[in-house]
Amino acid sequence: MIHSLLAEFAGPNELLDAVRQARRHYEEVDAYSPYAVDGLAEALGMRRNRVPLITLLGGLIGGGGVYFLEWYSAVIDYPINSGGRPLNSWPVFIPPTFELTILGAALAAFIGMLVLNGLPKLHHPLFNVPQFDLASRNRFFLGIRATDRRFDPTLTRQYLLGLDPLRVVEVPE
């Protein structure tokens, strides 16, 4: 059972060119590099994801929740006349509302990101390939998933070799 085929490149520009070419034939293309490569996300066709929406919801829940808490405790639960000010003293409720909006949004963004990308993960088939630890040092990898509808173990390997990589490795499941 094959998880994917990996092509190894020496530099970011080679990887970027290879990704652009491979994306014309395959959909499930992945790229692994030791650092962020400018333009790689666009070349991979990474489009919208749900993190912004989750962040917005987290912010609304955080801010709305703490404003409700302030309003409920000051107006309903324990109303006190403080120097003639209104019970619902919105100006002083704003700072905690602001803080909790940020906190809620930040937590939602972080947790939402982890949930959506499936991290943390104890193991991944890529780690079956000994060379793959170079992806965090000085090598750049392009992967094509076996689940791609145009994937064929022999033809895809030939295709990847045509991209002029240092080598092509099979990733066992």
Next chain:
Amino acid sequence: MTRLRDLPLLSRRAGAIGVVALVACIIGGIVDPPAFFAAWLVNWLFLLGIALAAMMDVMIHELTGGRWGRVLRPPLEAAMTTMPLVALLAIPLAFGLPDLFAWARPEAVAASELLRAKQWFLNAPGFIVRNIVWLVAWTAFAWALRRRLAGNSDDDVRARARISVAGLLVYLFTVTVAAYDWIASLVPEWSSTAIGLRLGVAQFIAAFGFAVPFAVLDARARRLAPAITPRDCGDFGNLLLTFVLMWAYIGFIQYLIVWGEDIPHETSWYWPRITTSWHWLGLAVMILNFALPVVAMLFRAIKRNPQTLALVCGLALAGQWLDSVWLILPSLHHDGFAMHWLDVAALFAEGGLWLAFAGLRLTQEPVPEPTPHGVPAHG
């Protein structure tokens, strides 16, 4: 208004409008001096803000660098070099102090114990001397920096860094006292330690609101559209977001403290601004300078498109003009919204002359070319 491609034309047309409006202002000023001086102060503060914060932006860029400078430096430097004109435009105000400030009216001072107590600071000679000091200092910094911009020798770069450090520090101190002089002292019993920072951040919005639309229009008129990349716009949008959030934060905290303490001599500033029809102006200022930019900058499609970003920045600039009105006029007309045709005429007069002056400087600017570092590899 004009084809920006032909910059001397910009200067000619803006200058012509400025002179015509100036004549109207002089006639209006003879008929109604207090309205003239109020209008002149509102618009002078507005232009001072653009010129000063543009200089601070240039100084910050000298010290930190950054991709945003490639496109924005030409308009910011042009705005910075208008400092001598802005200093000259302040001169008429020296003759209108009694029309603007209660502390400059002897009968008002005689009648008020508070004004007598504050007279060691709030008096006409002191005010004029202080403002000559600020304006000469700011003009000297603009001139010194401008002189060193032409060369790029190590000596020039070091000199620019030194001037920038000194200029930023001097600005931080002087803008505080200047804001107190021009804005806070209109309501002599009121004081706020935040008003200087509040004005300073507003000035940064104004300079950005001038520079971004100007750069975008200029690039389009000179067919440089690719020169401003979506990534540049993303940077500009994030900077704008920083400025408007800072502005709203300082403005709100000042309000929160005054609201919480609820002491008459502190609420006097907000009284006409909130309990009368002036609050509609305050609402417009908050929408243009806070709500609209913040919401718009959440969307990458708006932030990374030069046209929409320039529109948001242009609206923020309009909001800054309204903010200048909001800072001054409610302190003079307590009973409700009261604007004079001179408020607009003075905008055209001072703004026209200012734009003509800035345009002269822009004609000397080379076309901003994208550098290998400025354009993303995939662009």
